[in-house]
Amino acid sequence: MQPQTIFDKIWSSHIVNEDKNGECLIYIDRHLVHEVTSPQAFEGLKTKKRVVRRPNLTLAVPDHNVPTIDRTKGIVDNESRIQVDTLLKNCKDFSVPFFNIDDERQGIVHIIGPEQGFTLPGTTLVCGDSHTSTHGAFGSLAFGIGTSEVEHVLSTQTLIQKPAKNFLIKFTNKLGKGVTAKDVILYLIGQIGTAGGTGYVLEYAGEIIDDMSMEERMTICNMSIEAGARAGLIAPDEKTFDYLYNKPLAPKGKDWDMAVKCWLKLKSDPDAKYEKTLLIDASKIEPQVTWGTSPEDVLTINSTIPNPEQYTNSEKKKSVIRSLKYMDLKPGQKLTDVEIDKVFIGSCTNGRIEDLRKASKILKGNKINPNVKAFVVPGSGLVKKQAEAEGLDKIFKSSGFEWREPGCSMCLAMNADKLKPYERCASTSNRNFEGRQGRLGRTHLVSPEMAAAAAIKGKLFDVRKI
Amino acid sequence: MKEFTEVQGVTAPIELSNIDTDMIIPKQFLKTIKRSGLGEGLFYEMRYDEKGNLNKNFILNEKPFSDSKILIAFENFGCGSSREHAPWAIKDFGINVILAISFADIFFNNCFKNGILPIKLNKEEIDFIISNLQKYKNILKVNLINQVITLGTSDIKFDIESHRKESLLNGWDDIDLTLKHKEKITSYEENNPNSFWIHIER
Ligand code: SF4
Numbered sequence: 001m002q003p004q005t006i007f008d009k010i011w012s013s014h015i016v017n018e019d020k021n022g023e024c025l026i027y028i029d030r031h032l033v034h035e036v037t038s039p040q041a042f043e044g045l046k047t048k049k050r051v052v053r054r055p056n057l058t059l060a061v062p063d064h065n066v067p068t069i070d071r072t073k074g075i076v077d078n079e080s081r082i083q084v085d086t087l088l089k090n091c092k093d094f095s096v097p098f099f100n101i102d103d104e105r106q107g108i109v110h111i112i113g114p115e116q117g118f119t120l121p122g123t124t125l126v127c128g129d130s131h132t133s134t135h136g137a138f139g140s141l142a143f144g145i146g147t148s149e150v151e152h153v154l155s156t157q158t159l160i161q162k163p164a165k166n167f168l169i170k171f172t173n174k175l176g177k178g179v180t181a182k183d184v185i186l187y188l189i190g191q192i193g194t195a196g197g198t199g200y201v202l203e204y205a206g207e208i209i210d211d212m213s214m215e216e217r218m219t220i221c222n223m224s225i226e227a228g229a230r231a232g233l234i235a236p237d238e239k240t241f242d243y244l245y246n247k248p249l250a251p252k253g254k255d256w257d258m259a260v261k262c263w264l265k266l267k268s269d270p271d272a273k274y275e276k277t278l279l280i281d282a283s284k285i286e287p288q289v290t291w292g293t294s295p296e297d298v299l300t301i302n303s304t305i306p307n308p309e310q311y312t313n314s315e316k317k318k319s320v321i322r323s324l325k326y327m328d329l330k331p332g333q334k335l336t337d338v339e340i341d342k343v344f345i346g347s348c349t350n351g352r353i354e355d356l357r358k359a360s361k362i363l364k365g366n367k368i369n370p371n372v373k374a375f376v377v378p379g380s381g382l383v384k385k386q387a388e389a390e391g392l393d394k395i396f397k398s399s400g401f402e403w404r405e406p407g408c409s410m411c412l413a414m415n416a417d418k419l420k421p422y423e424r425c426a427s428t429s430n431r432n433f434e435g436r437q438g439r440l441g442r443t444h445l446v447s448p449e450m451a452a453a454a455a456i457k458g459k460l461f462d463v464r465k466i
Numbered sequence: 467m468k469e470f471t472e473v474q475g476v477t478a479p480i481e482l483s484n485i486d487t488d489m490i491i492p493k494q495f496l497k498t499i500k501r502s503g504l505g506e507g508l509f510y511e512m513r514y515d516e517k518g519n520l521n522k523n524f525i526l527n528e529k530p531f532s533d534s535k536i537l538i539a540f541e542n543f544g545c546g547s548s549r550e551h552a553p554w555a556i557k558d559f560g561i562n563v564i565l566a567i568s569f570a571d572i573f574f575n576n577c578f579k580n581g582i583l584p585i586k587l588n589k590e591e592i593d594f595i596i597s598n599l600q601k602y603k604n605i606l607k608v609n610l611i612n613q614v615i616t617l618g619t620s621d622i623k624f625d626i627e628s629h630r631k632e633s634l635l636n637g638w639d640d641i642d643l644t645l646k647h648k649e650k651i652t653s654y655e656e657n658n659p660n661s662f663w664i665h666i667e668r
């Protein structure tokens with residue numbers, strides 16, 4: 001047989017039908033659902049009198065709209081409440097398992113999937129959410145879909161797809177001190193651009209990936225979509241299995257042992273073919289921060305704001321001018337001179353227990369700058385509980401951070417957590433688009449450690465110097 | 467879905483790359499549980515100022531572009547969030563065709579599910595259309611059957627995958643098409659050697 005990549009292996013084992021144009025019907029093993037992209041899909045099922053084919057392979061949770069302070073009153077915002085209630089009603093009507101907001105397992109879809117062992121290697125996993133790429137950290141072929149496709153999966157447990165192309169991102173050497181998974185993925189996006197991965201599945205490999213924890217691998221795969229890729233993939237290994245072992249929805253006993261045997265075969269074959277390969281020297285990567293309004297507008301922390309004149313492409317020049325105006329930054333200005341108003345630690349990129357541990361390590365014994373308002377939003381109820389058991393909440397609170405309830409929060413500002421116009425934020429989330437964190441708000445994407453450093457200094461700062 | 471054959475109408479150039487779905491329809495419009503009515507929020511933060519007044523300088527607010535049926539932009543159109551609210555808003559505004567140098571994957575897919583035709587052209591073709599639009603009252607004709615865009619006397623051919631074309635022309639619903647393979651799906655499930663660990667008992 002021809003040597004295969006991990007993508008090829010998962011893809012070929014999920015083909016239900018292939019037509020003459022090479023278009024495939026692929027089987028979907030896991031479907032995550034949240035309140036924002038599902039109501040119209042359930043409505044479609046109801047109008048056409050269709051059913052959910054495999055409710056047990058589906059898991060729903062409200063996350064985008066939920067309040068992060070005081071949940072005793074329920075959801076105050078009318079529209080948000082209707083959307084969450086609609087999700088819960090739809091789940092009941094169609095027997096889809098869900099976690100309500102008073103359940104300690106509630107959290108961001110991409111955090112609870114792995115946490116529950118719902119995400120497994122070798123599976124196809126989809127969700128009406130672009131950051132579904134996160135689950136690729138487990139060797140699951142995971143990608144975001146639109147609402148029509150959510151309806152398609154609910155009713156058929158399949159999707160119509162064409163195979164993606166393979167793109168190997170291979171890292172050589174080791175990371176420097178104070179450089180994190182977030183810096184690695186931001187750096188990569190800076191190199192290949194936000195459309196660099198379009199049509200591809202990015203497979204990450206190299207010593208630094210082997211050395212990374214599951215949390216770090218999830219951060220990397222999470223932002224694959226920001227490089228335009230359909231999905232990110234990392235071959236499962238002992239760390240993957242250790243993470244999943246005994247998780248509530250993972251296989252148990254003899255099934256577990258046999259499953260691990262299957263999963264060990266997923267690794268790409270040694271001479272598998274990739275349409276594209278990129279080698280990156282990891283030792284060259286330094287802490288990253290975005291300066292513009294696209295994740296590809298990224299620089300190392302010790303750089304200065306670029307001059308639009310340095311771009312020969314006239315269209316790029318125009319977009320840089322537009323970004324600088326929006327961000328209120330001047331060419332030549334040092335990034336470390338940029339003062340910030342808010343710090344947000346959370347999201348499906350960096351809202352896991354290890355992210356909180358790392359940020360709190362920087363904060364321990366320090367107070368945040370009095371001009372900064374900072375808050376932490378754990379990615380799930382279980383992350384929150386674990387952090388509290390370790391006393392991390394106390395470190396955050398005594399440094400001046402607020403400690404919140406789990407959800408998406410100011411990653412996309414659909415709930416009450418927003419930037420005010422012109423406020424500037426160091427954020428551990430994944431998108432710095434215009435208005436993403438609040439109308440006219442200005443976002444600088446950073447790692448949790450860099451966010452903590454920025455909170456202490458009141459400006460963007462190189463965490464290696466703390 | 468309605469059948470799609472030909473669209474003729476005003477074409478609005480938005481000369482930007484990386485038009486993301488947050489820009490196309492910002493989050494405050496995502497709280498709806500309906501598909502309709504989103505045209506109001508299309509490009510909201512560019513169309514309205516902070517006080518909610520129309521921004522006179524934004525193209526879709528000017529006549530004749532307020533009646534556009536076609537959009538034209540540069541690279542990576544529809545990047546970012548997977549929200550299908552983006553094509554819903556575009557469609558609800560009255561736009562049925564988008565021309566761009568490239569599209570983000572999920573958005574591209576979502577268009578077809580909603581009877582919108584996204585067409586990839588090369589940079590020269592996009593530049594040619596933008597610079598000559600005015601001469602012809604900003605009107606383009608897009609014919610799906612012949613796969614031709616007409617601007618005045620010039621014809622530009624475009625590519626589209628045959629099954630996508632067929633689906634649009636016939637207004638087919640993907641779910642109905644897939645349900646024709648119901649037996650194959652069942653047989654896949656029954657014969658899958660991995661089902662012992664894929665299956666979840668609850
Ligand atoms: S945390 Fe942000 S990126 Fe992640 S699912 Fe929520 S809104 Fe989307």
